[in-house]
Amino acid sequence: xxxxxxxxxxxxxxxxxxxLVDLTRSGMERVNQLILSKAGSDVQMIPEVANHLISxxxxxxxxxLTLASAAMFGYEGEGHIKLATSVEFMxxxxxxxxxVVDESDLRRGKSTxxxxxxNQASVLVGDFLLGQAFRMMVEVGSLEALDVLSxxxxxxxxxxxxxxxxxxxxxxxxxxxxxxIRAKTAALFAAAAEVGPIxxxxxxxxxxxxxxxxxxxxxxxxxxxxxxxxxxKVADLGKNTGDDFREGKITLxxxxxxxxxxxxxxxxxxxxxxGGKSDxxxxxxxxxxxxxxxxxxxTVARAVHYxxxxxxxxxxxxxxxxxxxxxxxxxxxxxxxx
Amino acid sequence: xxxxxxxxxxxxxxxxxxxLVDLTRSGMERVNQLILSKAGSDVQMIPEVANHLISxxxxxxxxxLTLASAAMFGYEGEGHIKLATSVEFMxxxxxxxxxVVDESDLRRGKSTxxxxxxNQASVLVGDFLLGQAFRMMVEVGSLEALDVLSxxxxxxxxxxxxxxxxxxxxxxxxxxxxxxIRAKTAALFAAAAEVGPIxxxxxxxxxxxxxxxxxxxxxxxxxxxxxxxxxxKVADLGKNTGDDFREGKITLxxxxxxxxxxxxxxxxxxxxxxGGKSDxxxxxxxxxxxxxxxxxxxTVARAVHYxxxxxxxxxxxxxxxxxxxxxxxxxxxxxxxx
Numbered sequence: 001x002x003x004x005x006x007x008x009x010x011x012x013x014x015x016x017x018x019x020l021v022d023l024t025r026s027g028m029e030r031v032n033q034l035i036l037s038k039a040g041s042d043v044q045m046i047p048e049v050a051n052h053l054i055s056x057x058x059x060x061x062x063x064x065l066t067l068a069s070a071a072m073f074g075y076e077g078e079g080h081i082k083l084a085t086s087v088e089f090m091x092x093x094x095x096x097x098x099x100v101v102d103e104s105d106l107r108r109g110k111s112t113x114x115x116x117x118x119n120q121a122s123v124l125v126g127d128f129l130l131g132q133a134f135r136m137m138v139e140v141g142s143l144e145a146l147d148v149l150s151x152x153x154x155x156x157x158x159x160x161x162x163x164x165x166x167x168x169x170x171x172x173x174x175x176x177x178x179x180x181i182r183a184k185t186a187a188l189f190a191a192a193a194e195v196g197p198i199x200x201x202x203x204x205x206x207x208x209x210x211x212x213x214x215x216x217x218x219x220x221x222x223x224x225x226x227x228x229x230x231x232x233k234v235a236d237l238g239k240n241t242g243d244d245f246r247e248g249k250i251t252l253x254x255x256x257x258x259x260x261x262x263x264x265x266x267x268x269x270x271x272x273x274x275g276g277k278s279d280x281x282x283x284x285x286x287x288x289x290x291x292x293x294x295x296x297x298x299t300v301a302r303a304v305h306y307x308x309x310x311x312x313x314x315x316x317x318x319x320x321x322x323x324x325x326x327x328x329x330x331x332x333x334x335x336x337x338x
Numbered sequence: 339x340x341x342x343x344x345x346x347x348x349x350x351x352x353x354x355x356x357x358l359v360d361l362t363r364s365g366m367e368r369v370n371q372l373i374l375s376k377a378g379s380d381v382q383m384i385p386e387v388a389n390h391l392i393s394x395x396x397x398x399x400x401x402x403l404t405l406a407s408a409a410m411f412g413y414e415g416e417g418h419i420k421l422a423t424s425v426e427f428m429x430x431x432x433x434x435x436x437x438v439v440d441e442s443d444l445r446r447g448k449s450t451x452x453x454x455x456x457n458q459a460s461v462l463v464g465d466f467l468l469g470q471a472f473r474m475m476v477e478v479g480s481l482e483a484l485d486v487l488s489x490x491x492x493x494x495x496x497x498x499x500x501x502x503x504x505x506x507x508x509x510x511x512x513x514x515x516x517x518x519i520r521a522k523t524a525a526l527f528a529a530a531a532e533v534g535p536i537x538x539x540x541x542x543x544x545x546x547x548x549x550x551x552x553x554x555x556x557x558x559x560x561x562x563x564x565x566x567x568x569x570x571k572v573a574d575l576g577k578n579t580g581d582d583f584r585e586g587k588i589t590l591x592x593x594x595x596x597x598x599x600x601x602x603x604x605x606x607x608x609x610x611x612x613g614g615k616s617d618x619x620x621x622x623x624x625x626x627x628x629x630x631x632x633x634x635x636x637t638v639a640r641a642v643h644y645x646x647x648x649x650x651x652x653x654x655x656x657x658x659x660x661x662x663x664x665x666x667x668x669x670x671x672x673x674x675x676x
Contacts, residue, residue: 134488
């Protein structure tokens with residue numbers, strides 16, 4: 001099933017990640033080689049666990065952002081390959097730890113590492129990948145890039161703890177939710193896009209443009225992800241519709257339906273999310289209430305808003321095929337929901 | 339109860355951490371302030387969890403090593419305060435994750451963070467502290483120090499995974515065990531001692547001397563810790579005698595008793611460690627077998643060996659009160675067991 005999306009009138013190009021994939025193909029081949037090499041260890045369990053997640057078919061949007069944001073400023077060195085790989089490792093480490101924290105069984109339609117190798121291995125291999133990420137950043141030798149990425153690492157963890165502390169609390173506001181997704185998702189998109197101009201040696205204005213692009217793209221991306229959880233297909237998304245509901249996660253579709261609902265409906269939400277009454281019948285009822293109060297379409301409307309901000313952030317940087325590809329990714333992230 | 343220790347004849351000074359504590363007092367006050375400040379966050383749960391562990395009365399040996407190893411080369415800047423704090427945060431993050439991995443209830447006689455706030459908070463606050471550690475290192479601006487500490491972060495995680503993969507396997511050799519403690523404990527001691535001469539701008543020989551001192555001190559420290567687990571008092575150690583036994587951890591006292599034992603005794607060890615029959619009666623029997631085969635005294639003999647190597651590593655660096663204090667720490671680490 002699909003949600004109804006108000007796409008606005010700003011869209012004027014194709015909504016596709018393909019131009020970015022094509023432009024970064026040779027760079028991403030080297031990133032993928034480096035991923036396999038740096039996930040290697042004499043300790044056999046490390047590559048097993050790491051490769052399980054690494055080979056699970058994620059789009060690798062974040063490292064592509066790093067490659068593109070360096071190349072668009074004419075960078076011809078090697079550092080962006082290592083930085084892109086670091087970004088992907090930071091993301092992978094977060095996923096490994098998230099699955100432990102969320103007690104998830106499935107990710108992208110496959111068993112999570114923690115279901116196969118246990119929570120212990122997931123925590124520790126995540127730590128290892130984070131360590132390897134920092135080693136690669138250090139090898140690149142840019143203190144500015146290190147500053148951006150190490151700050152992102154702190155902010156991401158802070159966002160995850162914040163998410164934990166608002167979990168199962170129906171009084172969570174949209175602002176609280178925004179703080180969570182800004183920290184846990186958008187901060188890494190922002191850092192991934194900002195380190196490109198840094199290694200390319202551009203001026204501060206270009207850095208800020210790419211950082212803002214990444215931040216707002218990340219917000220749009222997560223908003224759409226959270227909408228998809230109440231309206232996506234497993235095959236599309238690799239996670240099951242209703243996962244967030246069953247885990248008692250407070251996302252924007254739920255916040256909107258709860259706050260716009262009547263007292264009986266609010267009681268339902270409290271029992272479902274705070275009280276754990278999250279069976280299939282209640283999921284169906286929840287989806288009905290979200291639809292009744294335009295929870296999905298208004299979540300996507302927020303995503304469209306951030307997509308617009310991302311587009312304007314890029315407006316000031318020089319045009320060309322790289323910029324066009326980054327623009328297309330904005331629409332791609334939003335239109336996944338249709 | 340105490341173990342019988344063959345202390346060798348190399349000991350010629352007091353076995354005390356007090357000279358190091360006295361010399362680093364003003365520096366450690368600033369480290370402690372920085373710890374509190376950098377463990378702060380608007381997300382309330384973060385300082386709560388962090389301070390629980392930070393205030394639990396560890397000796398902070400690792401940051402003292404960093405302060406001393408910078409000061410002994412005449413360093414007069416500020417960077418060693420941040421590096422020492424980073425080292426302590428890396429250690430704290432490891433403890434938070436270890437308690438989750440080991441499913442520990444107590445640490446230093448207090449409930450572990452995971453028992454109070456859950457595994458989730460322990461994983462994520464550990465990640466946050468690691469991120470903060472890297473941010474402080476980046477602020478210091480030494481790529482060499484960053485290289486040493488980020489490499490240590492990878493190696494520590496690798497050692498923890500290795501420990502997991504040899505857990506409850508009675509065929510673990512002393513070499514396997516040594517690989518584990520070298521990675522999970524000694525690598526951070528080595529890094530803590532090496533970054534001092536790095537910020538002080540010394541030559542490579544001094545760096546290597548301090549690195550070797552730290553590595554071998556760390557090995558001695560962990561060997562004695564593992565001996566104490568079969569002969570220490572809770573009040574001394576803050577952990578209960580037999581914790582490692584109950585968790586099925588393979589440490590050197592067990593390896594020696596197993597390998598030196600007869601077939602019936604080996605069967606006992608397999609049932610206890612691999613089969614989980616680790617009640618108090620079996621703990622008593624295990625301690626009897628360890629004593630029978632000199633498991634504790636020979637573990638301490640290994641520690642004495644590494645202490646000697648640490649002492650010789652320092653021999654070539656200039657003498658003075660700092661060097662004397664570091665020498666005293668070697669004996670202190672070993673004689674804790676008596």
